[in-house]
Amino acid sequence: MDNDNDTGQEFEPRGVQAIDRPLDMLLKDHNLVRKLADKWLNSDDIDIKKQCARQILQGLHTHSRVEESVFYPDVRDIDPAMIAHFEQEHLKVDDLLATLQGMTLDEPQADRLMRELITATLRHIEQEEKEFFPKLERAHMDMAPIGLEMAAFEANLIHMQAQVSDRARK
Ligand SMILES: [Fe+2]
Numbered sequence: 001m002d003n004d005n006d007t008g009q010e011f012e013p014r015g016v017q018a019i020d021r022p023l024d025m026l027l028k029d030h031n032l033v034r035k036l037a038d039k040w041l042n043s044d045d046i047d048i049k050k051q052c053a054r055q056i057l058q059g060l061h062t063h064s065r066v067e068e069s070v071f072y073p074d075v076r077d078i079d080p081a082m083i084a085h086f087e088q089e090h091l092k093v094d095d096l097l098a099t100l101q102g103m104t105l106d107e108p109q110a111d112r113l114m115r116e117l118i119t120a121t122l123r124h125i126e127q128e129e130k131e132f133f134p135k136l137e138r139a140h141m142d143m144a145p146i147g148l149e150m151a152a153f154e155a156n157l158i159h160m161q162a163q164v165s166d167r168a169r170k
């Protein structure tokens with residue numbers, strides 16, 4: 001992420017302490033999305049809105065890949081129908097993400113799509129937290145291996161994204 005776009009709320013690589021608690025990792029992402037969404041919704045400054053939007057798009061992209069590739073498959077048995085529902089919602093959000101990533105983010109159409117993305121995302125993360133996480137906690141699974149797998153997947157993804165943007169700059 002460009003330093004000149006820094007709003008002090010980056011999606012950072014994980015601290016060591018959270019790796020064996022995957023739900024904490026996901027909650028941290030959710031709370032950051034909430035904070036950025038709030039800032040986006042309550043700001044009139046076009047530059048701040050664009051910075052927030054970029055951070056939301058990048059953070060959500062990484063968060064969704066980790067959930068789809070590692071978290072959802074590992075916990076699917078707890079409630080397969082609910083996980084299928086979450087995966088459907090991700091597809092809708094991914095469409096919006098892809099469209100927004102190709103836009104300059106200061107046009108009225110982008111504003112409308114960002115609002116749609118934020119509404120869908122806030123509802124989705126609320127449902128993950130309120131309806132799924134408690135079920136998962138009651139199942140008393142060993143979460144440490146899932147957390148390690150998620151952290152490794154995410155580190156690899158961020159590394160690959162950095163390589164791609166490095167190459168694009170050259
Ligand atoms: Fe999700």
Ligand SMILES: [Fe+2]
Binds near residue numbers: 026
């Ligand atoms: Fe999530």
